[in-house]
Amino acid sequence: MRRIGANLLILSLSGCRGAQSALAPAGEAAEHIATLYYWMVGSATVIWLLVIGLATFSIFSKKVYQRRVTGTLVIGGGAVFPTLILTGLLCYGLQMLPELNSPAPAGSLVIEVSGVRWWWRIRYLEQGREPVELANELVLPVNEPIEFKLNSEDVIHSFWIPSLGGKIDMFPGRRTRLKLLPLREGNYRGVCAEYCGTAHALMAFDVRVVSRAEFNQWLAGQYQSAREPLDDISRRGQHLFLSRGCSACHAIRGTRADGVVGPDLTHVGSRATIAASLLPNNVEQFHYWLVATSEIKPGAEMPQFDMLEPDEADALARYLRQLK
């Protein structure tokens, strides 16, 4: 029994840290939200103890009280006290809103994110430059406010990086926005927080918060065209990519592939994961994803390429993995 209790405690506490925890804040908004959460849990605990204490006392007390005393207790404890506490918490929560809702100052980095069943289209909109598109990964400079423009290409999704801030819905045909200010470098995870269909739970993205210098270097790399195949197997992979229909949906800048339906794969080999934060990024997993897509992500728009010979799938996997 004691062991079950200890395991339950470990399980419940393990949600308090890690790359996807609102209780391990690494952003300004997330810190406000975590503080509000602790105030609410603290207040609720005190009230619960008070109520349990009073209930226990009343059960065991033999004394008979006058109506006046009990009336005061009921009105005080049942109406006045909750009104004061709830109003206090409401005001505390409301005073956070203007700051959390304000847009990032002019000149801040702007990133457009679209929810798509079941992945994320990401565009970095730098002033005076063509937008650069990638998918399922955000790299952000630390200590700088970032303005997110959010929308959806199909159904309602919801954009949420628990470690950095609050969540906001993404609607088709409408734009919502969110400001985030990452305060600590590190690796975090974003998720979709609105049920959007079969693969809702398999729609995540990686977030890397880095120094300004590292960010500049990374972004400059994203603007580059794709790297040429490094060896004969990768060259065969590129040929298969262009001849077997992949390029109808996917773009690889610097090649003939200019599809816009699926994720841009120009630098897919440099991402931390593949398939919207579902699989580690290596040749074996690329191979697995290509031939077992519908088993890995039921409902995915991408058809399963299980008609490929193993050496063909391997060549494709090697080509994609070296697109760094």
Ligand code: CUA
């Ligand atoms: Cu997208 Cu849930």
